Amino acid sequence: MIKKLFTLLLSIISINSYCCDCKTISKETEYRNSDFIFLGKIISVNDKFFEIETLEVFKGKTIRKIKSYISDCSIYPNKGEIWLLYSKKNSKNAFFISACGNSRSFSKPFTINYTNLPPPPPLDIPEACNDLNGKNYFKIALLQLELDIAKLRQIRSQNKFIVLTNNYQSLQNQIKLLKLITVSIIIFVLFLIFRWRKIR
Numbered sequence: 001m002i003k004k005l006f007t008l009l010l011s012i013i014s015i016n017s018y019c020c021d022c023k024t025i026s027k028e029t030e031y032r033n034s035d036f037i038f039l040g041k042i043i044s045v046n047d048k049f050f051e052i053e054t055l056e057v058f059k060g061k062t063i064r065k066i067k068s069y070i071s072d073c074s075i076y077p078n079k080g081e082i083w084l085l086y087s088k089k090n091s092k093n094a095f096f097i098s099a100c101g102n103s104r105s106f107s108k109p110f111t112i113n114y115t116n117l118p119p120p121p122p123l124d125i126p127e128a129c130n131d132l133n134g135k136n137y138f139k140i141a142l143l144q145l146e147l148d149i150a151k152l153r154q155i156r157s158q159n160k161f162i163v164l165t166n167n168y169q170s171l172q173n174q175i176k177l178l179k180l181i182t183v184s185i186i187i188f189v190l191f192l193i194f195r196w197r198k199i200r
Helices: 002-018 027-033 127-199
Strands: 036-046 049-059 065-069 084-089
Touching: 027 084, 027 127, 036 065, 049 084, 049 127, 065 084, 084 127
Parallel strands: none
Antiparallel strands: 036 049, 036 084, 049 065
8 A cells, every 4th residue: 555655656746847837828928028039940959958040030139050958848849840939048048948838830830828729629520530620720720820920020020110210210319419519510600700800
């Protein structure tokens, strides 16, 4: 009896140590909390980390390649896959990509947070229908991934537009200030000339 209880206790401890407690996170929240969001190709994978070549950056400074460490709560990609990745930096400036977020690949476009899929098919339908439903689920998830990438491109463009608008406003303000200074200098010089002529 004690042996069975000990085995059960060890099983529970091992389950807790290898599972990741995922909470639902919205794409908007993950966007705000991420340091680096990008489309990347997995170029190498080992037991401790995987290396990614960046293809397109949506948020953060452009980095050609990054390494992300592997843990119980990280994604487990395969070499050659292309992923949409939401990553964070830790205190040691190492990148981490959570399996609980919205990061996903074109070969596995599903996430734990995926809520836009239709309800699963009933269990009593033929296997051929299950295969068809599986393909439809995959297509829907892939379309959602492509839509998310399009939205990220739009956000990046809007952010660039805001920066350009702010730069333009700043430039306009500097031009106004320069005009004011120029007019002030001209008035001051004219005043000095008038005064000098009056004295003579």
